[in-house]
Amino acid sequence: MVHRNALNIAISLATLLGLPMVVTPACADFLEDSKVTLNARTLYFEGDNRDGGSDQRQTVQGFKLDAISGYTSGPVGFGIDAQALTGITLGGGIDNHSSSTVNTVSPVSTDGTPVHNWTRFGASLKAKISQTEMRAGSNLAPNVPVIVTNDGRLLPQTFEGAMFSSKDIENVTVNAGRITRGTSRASSNSAGLAANGGTKGSDSFIYGGADWKAAKDLTLQYYYAKLEDYYKQNFLGAIYLKPLGDDQSFKVDLRYFDSTSDGKNGDSAYRFNNNNGYARKPGEVDNKTWSAMFTYALGGHSFMLGRQRINDDGGFVWVNNGSIRDGRGRPEGEGGSSFYLFTDLMIGQFSRAGEDTSFGQYSYDFSKQGIPGLKAAISYISGRDIKDANGSGSEYKEWERDYRFDYTVPTGTLKGLGFTLRRANLRTNIPGSQGGADTDQTRFYINYSYAFM
Numbered sequence: 001m002v003h004r005n006a007l008n009i010a011i012s013l014a015t016l017l018g019l020p021m022v023v024t025p026a027c028a029d030f031l032e033d034s035k036v037t038l039n040a041r042t043l044y045f046e047g048d049n050r051d052g053g054s055d056q057r058q059t060v061q062g063f064k065l066d067a068i069s070g071y072t073s074g075p076v077g078f079g080i081d082a083q084a085l086t087g088i089t090l091g092g093g094i095d096n097h098s099s100s101t102v103n104t105v106s107p108v109s110t111d112g113t114p115v116h117n118w119t120r121f122g123a124s125l126k127a128k129i130s131q132t133e134m135r136a137g138s139n140l141a142p143n144v145p146v147i148v149t150n151d152g153r154l155l156p157q158t159f160e161g162a163m164f165s166s167k168d169i170e171n172v173t174v175n176a177g178r179i180t181r182g183t184s185r186a187s188s189n190s191a192g193l194a195a196n197g198g199t200k201g202s203d204s205f206i207y208g209g210a211d212w213k214a215a216k217d218l219t220l221q222y223y224y225a226k227l228e229d230y231y232k233q234n235f236l237g238a239i240y241l242k243p244l245g246d247d248q249s250f251k252v253d254l255r256y257f258d259s260t261s262d263g264k265n266g267d268s269a270y271r272f273n274n275n276n277g278y279a280r281k282p283g284e285v286d287n288k289t290w291s292a293m294f295t296y297a298l299g300g301h302s303f304m305l306g307r308q309r310i311n312d313d314g315g316f317v318w319v320n321n322g323s324i325r326d327g328r329g330r331p332e333g334e335g336g337s338s339f340y341l342f343t344d345l346m347i348g349q350f351s352r353a354g355e356d357t358s359f360g361q362y363s364y365d366f367s368k369q370g371i372p373g374l375k376a377a378i379s380y381i382s383g384r385d386i387k388d389a390n391g392s393g394s395e396y397k398e399w400e401r402d403y404r405f406d407y408t409v410p411t412g413t414l415k416g417l418g419f420t421l422r423r424a425n426l427r428t429n430i431p432g433s434q435g436g437a438d439t440d441q442t443r444f445y446i447n448y449s450y451a452f453m
Helices: 002-016 025-032
Strands: 035-049 056-068 077-091 117-129 132-140 158-166 172-183 205-215 218-227 231-245 248-261 286-298 301-310 356-365 374-387 395-408 418-428 439-451
Touching: 025 077, 077 132, 117 158, 132 172
Parallel strands: none
Antiparallel strands: 035 056, 035 439, 056 077, 077 117, 117 132, 132 158, 158 172, 172 205, 205 218, 218 231, 231 248, 248 286, 286 301, 301 356, 356 374, 374 395, 395 418, 418 439
């Protein structure tokens, strides 16, 4: 009966989305391996601009329903994954949701106030041959070094397009895809893809690469990406994880990005704002960034130190639709993105030309003290030598301190109920005209997931 209910939900979502779905004897695995999960998230968000700018306080409730099928039997298996997402504003209004902070948590009305609720649907068709899987649809969530799906606020970012992943080659995972549009965390509408500062959306982001387990403790990575009319990017990575005995390990994580201009990049609609920092060629992408992290884990303790350097020619670049506008010049709500560097923190990004960053983090898992489900972490990051956007020769600096506490109920009736408290403080001497602002931010999440089967 549970499987039948799960299938009914999947059929209902597929029907709502206008997708065909036929149940035949070949669908046994499709049905038996299906999963339907409801995720609920409550978020309280508070942003405090210490320099006298606009603040934001808002409470929102989100629901995400995923109906994930198995695959039909046979040499080629077929399936469908459907998703429905809804956000509801519980509190916060125009007095604390100003024009400079719109769309960070929810869509807004024409007067700048948060909408009461917003909803979106998505679905993907999928196929599987041996250890190779292909997906095509509108609820994709790629997570590879050249494109990372953001899930830092209420609802997750989703993408439209096609993705491919294969493990048919021993010790190698191959990933590739073409993404055409994206829907960000505070929007119901999809939009074309852009770099930060671009107002015109591209309909082609292609990527491909592989993770190769070259040895028992060593993984090597290479990825290539191209956001048409914005940039081309090459990524090299190496991850070395060495067990040192009982409850001990040492990890080295090295990352290198090389990004250059593509097509119309630099034209008025396809400009890259270099994260409000300096650019040797204004409006264009020209960046090399390396990052190195070293982590020692002992029991419940984890100590991480790292260094990152962005070259002097321009800022680090990634898919970031925050500048996309609708036909009336209003924000589409497409802000909010993530990238594959440790410096993608709660507030700051530490991604400007010339920025030389040092960082560290300490975390502890309290299960080692008999308190399963409780974790805590504190991190500190300091960036210096940031080049002045106007090319004056001045250099700026910034630092951020982040705290995080997580608790998930491990057993009993409320098993899986999770609480997360995050707090961050950013301080900088970057001028406000270049996007600098001393900021404090607090986020409190309540998460719960219920599986119908």
